[in-house]
Amino acid sequence: MENRPLLEVENLDSGYGFLQVLWDVSLTVDRGEYVCLVGPNGAGKSTFLKSVAGLVSPMGGRVEFKGNVISRLPGNKICRLGISYISEELNLFMGMSVQENLAMGAFTVDDKSKILETQDFVFELFPVLKERRKQFAGTMSGGERKMLALGRGLMSSPVLLLVDEPSLGLAPQMTATVFRALDVLKEKGVTILLVEQNVTRTLQVTDRGYVLEKGKIILKGDSKDLSQDKHVRKAYLGI
Amino acid sequence: MAEVIERARMNGFKKALDVLCLTPLGLLCLVLLAVLPLVPPFNQEYLIRWMVVGLFMAAQAVAFDFTGGYINIVNFGFAAFVGLGAYTSAILSVKLGLSPWIGMFIGIFPAALVGFLTGVLTLRLRGIFAAVMAWFIGLAFWGLATKLVFLTEGPLGLNCPTLLQTSSNLPYFYIILVMFMISYVVLKRIVRSNMGLAFTAIGQNMEAARTSGINPTRYRIINFTLSCAFAGWLGGFYAHYYGILMPDVMHTSKTIEVLVVVYIGGRASLWGGAAIAIPFVFAMEMVRSVFSNYPGLNLIFYGLFLIVIMIYYPGGVAQFYAFLTERFKASRLVRLAVGNRLDSP
Amino acid sequence: MTMEKSQSLQLDQVIKGLKSPAGITIALSIVAAVAASIDNGFYVIVNTIVTGGMWALVAMGLALVFGVMNIVSFVHGEFFMIGSLTAYFTFTPFSDYLMDNPHPVAEALLPILAMLASVIAGIVVGILCELIVFRPLRKRTREQWVMNSFVITLGLSTFIINSSQFVFGTDFRGIVSYWDYPTLSIFGVYISFDRFLVFILAMLVLGLFWLFMKSSKFGRAIRAVSQDETGARMVGININGIQTLTMALSSALAALAGACLLFMYPAYPTVGLGPLYNSWFIVILAGMGNVVGAAVGAFVVALLQVLTTIYIGEGWDYTIPAACIILVLIIRPSGIFGSGVRGILDQ
Numbered sequence: 022m023e024n025r026p027l028l029e030v031e032n033l034d035s036g037y038g039f040l041q042v043l044w045d046v047s048l049t050v051d052r053g054e055y056v057c058l059v060g061p062n063g064a065g066k067s068t069f070l071k072s073v074a075g076l077v078s079p080m081g082g083r084v085e086f087k088g089n090v091i092s093r094l095p096g097n098k099i100c101r102l103g104i105s106y107i108s109e110e111l112n113l114f115m116g117m118s119v120q121e122n123l124a125m126g127a128f129t130v131d132d133k134s135k136i137l138e139t140q141d142f143v144f145e146l147f148p149v150l151k152e153r154r155k156q157f158a159g160t161m162s163g164g165e166r167k168m169l170a171l172g173r174g175l176m177s178s179p180v181l182l183l184v185d186e187p188s189l190g191l192a193p194q195m196t197a198t199v200f201r202a203l204d205v206l207k208e209k210g211v212t213i214l215l216v217e218q219n220v221t222r223t224l225q226v227t228d229r230g231y232v233l234e235k236g237k238i239i240l241k242g243d244s245k246d247l248s249q250d251k252h253v254r255k256a257y258l259g260i
Numbered sequence: 261m262a263e264v265i266e267r268a269r270m271n272g273f274k275k276a277l278d279v280l281c282l283t284p285l286g287l288l289c290l291v292l293l294a295v296l297p298l299v300p301p302f303n304q305e306y307l308i309r310w311m312v313v314g315l316f317m318a319a320q321a322v323a324f325d326f327t328g329g330y331i332n333i334v335n336f337g338f339a340a341f342v343g344l345g346a347y348t349s350a351i352l353s354v355k356l357g358l359s360p361w362i363g364m365f366i367g368i369f370p371a372a373l374v375g376f377l378t379g380v381l382t383l384r385l386r387g388i389f390a391a392v393m394a395w396f397i398g399l400a401f402w403g404l405a406t407k408l409v410f411l412t413e414g415p416l417g418l419n420c421p422t423l424l425q426t427s428s429n430l431p432y433f434y435i436i437l438v439m440f441m442i443s444y445v446v447l448k449r450i451v452r453s454n455m456g457l458a459f460t461a462i463g464q465n466m467e468a469a470r471t472s473g474i475n476p477t478r479y480r481i482i483n484f485t486l487s488c489a490f491a492g493w494l495g496g497f498y499a500h501y502y503g504i505l506m507p508d509v510m511h512t513s514k515t516i517e518v519l520v521v522v523y524i525g526g527r528a529s530l531w532g533g534a535a536i537a538i539p540f541v542f543a544m545e546m547v548r549s550v551f552s553n554y555p556g557l558n559l560i561f562y563g564l565f566l567i568v569i570m571i572y573y574p575g576g577v578a579q580f581y582a583f584l585t586e587r588f589k590a591s592r593l594v595r596l597a598v599g600n601r602l603d604s605p
Numbered sequence: 606m607t608m609e610k611s612q613s614l615q616l617d618q619v620i621k622g623l624k625s626p627a628g629i630t631i632a633l634s635i636v637a638a639v640a641a642s643i644d645n646g647f648y649v650i651v652n653t654i655v656t657g658g659m660w661a662l663v664a665m666g667l668a669l670v671f672g673v674m675n676i677v678s679f680v681h682g683e684f685f686m687i688g689s690l691t692a693y694f695t696f697t698p699f700s701d702y703l704m705d706n707p708h709p710v711a712e713a714l715l716p717i718l719a720m721l722a723s724v725i726a727g728i729v730v731g732i733l734c735e736l737i738v739f740r741p742l743r744k745r746t747r748e749q750w751v752m753n754s755f756v757i758t759l760g761l762s763t764f765i766i767n768s769s770q771f772v773f774g775t776d777f778r779g780i781v782s783y784w785d786y787p788t789l790s791i792f793g794v795y796i797s798f799d800r801f802l803v804f805i806l807a808m809l810v811l812g813l814f815w816l817f818m819k820s821s822k823f824g825r826a827i828r829a830v831s832q833d834e835t836g837a838r839m840v841g842i843n844i845n846g847i848q849t850l851t852m853a854l855s856s857a858l859a860a861l862a863g864a865c866l867l868f869m870y871p872a873y874p875t876v877g878l879g880p881l882y883n884s885w886f887i888v889i890l891a892g893m894g895n896v897v898g899a900a901v902g903a904f905v906v907a908l909l910q911v912l913t914t915i916y917i918g919e920g921w922d923y924t925i926p927a928a929c930i931i932l933v934l935i936i937r938p939s940g941i942f943g944s945g946v947r948g949i950l951d952q
């Protein structure tokens with residue numbers, strides 16, 4: 022039991038309606054690990070995360086989290102189990118303030134002092150959120166929204182964080198901030214599954230990685246090894 | 261190319277069917293329907309009257325489905341457009357002595373014009389918005405018909421000349437039959453054309469249609485205006501069939517009746533609603549006469565049917581028919597295949 | 606920041622607010638109301654405020670259902686009808702009994718009991734509608750949800766109206782008044798005690814509702830679902846639960862309005878149509894799905910109707926507001942307050 026991975030995905034098939042996007046995808050993430058999933062546009066990376074988070078119902082295969090099968094559970098139940106998904110579209114509540122968005126992130130938490138504690142941690146991680154706590158999410162800049170989405174995802178004190186392209190559309194400085202935050206989280210013991218386009222950087226910081234192409238896993242291994250791989254170097258690192 | 265060859269191969273009968281947009285079965289039903297009022301027991305006046313009502317409903321269903329089924333906008337003020345045509349024609353014949361036969365066609369214009377303006381205003385917005393606005397416009401016209409007593413006589417009813425000087429329903433039956441066929445053939449041919457493809461594309465996914473180079477708003481307006489024009493024309497028949505016109509022709513409940521028929525018949529088929537209109541009117545009239553001390557019982561069924569159909573069988577009768585013909589074809593294929601194998605060795 | 610600066614900032618904001626369509630409409634309405642009162646007596650304002658409060662209850666429920674569940678509801682008026690029927694059948698038997706055995710405290714509380722009964726009836730019917738009709742439809746319809754759910758509410762409305770007619774007949778079941786207390790005089794305008802208390806009640810409920818939406822956990826969850834359903838699911842909100850809650854709330858509000866207005870609108874099968882029309886005027890005027898806008902819009906539409914009745918005549922009170930709203934929408938399709946929740950534009 023002890024050495025079972027935290028997240029175990031076996032032979033996952035998934036898609037939308039009649040359109041199958043993922044074929045026989047298997048992937049594991051151990052407790053405390055920092056794993057990345059890379060691949061070209063339209064490979065199905067987001068679909069994979071959505072399937073794990075319960076926003077898309079899988080067509081076949083099995084997803085296990087902490088030893089429970091979660092592939093048939095609705096998204097809200099999966100969130101309660103300790104998985105937090107930060108989507109590419111962010112899905113913030115645009116008509117609510119920063120503070121309210123964070124409060125919504127802690128919807129599943131009942132302990133008030135625990136909520137305050139997490140909120141302080143989020144504010145420490147992203148001081149700009151503290152400054153803008155009264156501002157509406159809809160009026161924030163793209164980078165600020167990214168941070169808010171990350172912050173909201175953290176408010177439920179997740180065990181596993183699924184992050185979808187956090188650096189998308191960010192200036193280098195902002196990207197650095199986001200990656201630094203993820204590092205801090207990893208230090209705190211949060212398990213992270215990261216989907217990224219910025220492959221160079223991602224392979225530098227993560228422990229292990231998977232490469233998804235056309236809905237299938239074609240490569241996996243330690244990030245260091247992956248960054249030496251011929252195919253990866255050619256297709257993703259442009260070397 | 262293939263189509264051209266196909267067309268050349270068709271014989272005269274098939275060509276005629278194609279022009280009329282009918283299947284052989286449809287033609288058979290139509291012929292049967294045409295002779296039905298001549299055979300007992302259906303030659304009784306009250307039954308012919310039901311058939312006239314049924315055909316009027318069928319024709320309305322075709323016009324309604326043209327927008328509701330294809331561009332997926334429920335014209336919730338449909339009855340008001342029918343009423344607009346009806347009142348125009350009736351008022352012209354009463355105040356100016358115009359022949360109802362001409363008035364009926366003039367009634368097309370106000371209905372089409374109001375439809376066009378409604379469309380221009382609302383059809384660039386989400387579909388539901390056009391539906392609700394059409395409803396408001398319908399309410400406004402209903403209010404006008406009630407209140408402009410000097411023109412419409414209000415709720416007392418406007419007496420207007422009938423199309424014919426006869427108390428028999430039979431001629432009216434053939435008139436509305438022809439009007440129904442004209443509505444059906446014209447609209448069905450449009451639906452089959454390239455424009456019809458555009459309508460369907462817009463109805464299914466407006467964004468996708470836009471990106472593939474269709475101007476959704478323009479097509480929606482064309483569609484909506486056409487449907488309203490037919491509604492106005494049919495309204496003229498209504499006025500000069502009954503000879504009395506009350507504001508309630510424009511009432512929302514009238515729209516709901518048409519809507520129920522269309523949805524049970526099957527959206528986006530044009531024929532589905534038409535096919536069930538007469539049986540439906542018969543069934544409802546029968547419920548009404550059997551349970552005459554429970555007024556409104558038939559309407560309970562209206563509501564129930566609509567709910568059940570919407571949830572469990574949104575394709576309606578048309579979908580069921582498609583399912584049956586598929587099954588039929590499949591079983592014939594199987595029989596053919598089996599037969600061949602038995603023959604071959 | 607100095608005091609002066611913040612004040613001028615506020616002034617700026619006020620001016621900016623006044624220049625917005627909402628500001629213009631509200632300012633115009635106030636001017637019109639005052640002018641009409643000078644012309645016709647203060648009762649114009651009193652009438653507007655009292656009926657506006659009621660329409661606010663109905664319209665807010667409608668806006669809520671649209672905002673959260675994306676349902677363009679035609680069945681909302683029927684909740685009003687169910688509320689007034691329930692109130693009638695709770696109130697009259699006890700009231701008859703009290704007629705023979707007077708008891709001042711019971712007489713004062715009985716109307717409240719009737720209203721509570723209506724609220725409960727509204728909640729029950731709302732939940733049933735969600736469970737029996739909307740949820741199965743939601744499972745089966747994806748693409749065309751808005752149109753399909755709209756059509757299904759038509760079916761529901763036809764069904765409920767005619768079932769009610771089947772069971773209770775077409776009689777008008779009304780009461781003369783809830784509270785048999787003397788008429789009040791406010792600023793020289795006579796107003797029945799019923800109207801006065803019912804108005805107070807409506808304001809109280811509006812306030813509670815606002816507080817609930819603003820600061821309770823489930824109220825916030827309702828708003829979250831209306832703003833981003835996927836986001837709501839991501840933070841662990843049970844969407845089905847919230848939708849049931851929304852339906853219950855909205856039908857309870859409509860039923861309460863039906864109960865409150867029993868002394869003006871007797872219960873009969875189609876009594877809900879008027880409130881339905883009104884609340885649709887309000888919701889479209891305010892912007893679909895905008896709940897706060899609906900509360901304000903209710904007073905604007907009420908004023909429009911009061912003025913229509915005074916200056917144009919009885920029976921025009923649907924035609925004229927409909928025409929005005931069509932005009933407003935030609936200029937501003939998203940309503941005067943804009944759709945705070947979901948845009949109505951395709952783009």
Ligand SMILES: Nc1ncnc2c1ncn2[C@@H]1O[C@H](COP(=O)(O)OP(=O)(O)OP(=O)(O)O)[C@@H](O)[C@H]1O
Pocket residue numbers: 037040042060061062063064065066067068069109
């Ligand atoms: N809601 C949807 N309905 C239908 N198809 C979808 C939907 N979302 C995504 N797809 C399709 O699924 C495929 C995979 O999409 P997905 O978003 O998972 O790719 P991705 O790997 O995340 O790409 P990117 O790097 O561009 O984000 C694409 O072909 C896309 O068109």
Ligand SMILES: [Mg+2]
Pocket residue numbers: 066067068109185
């Ligand atoms: Mg993606």
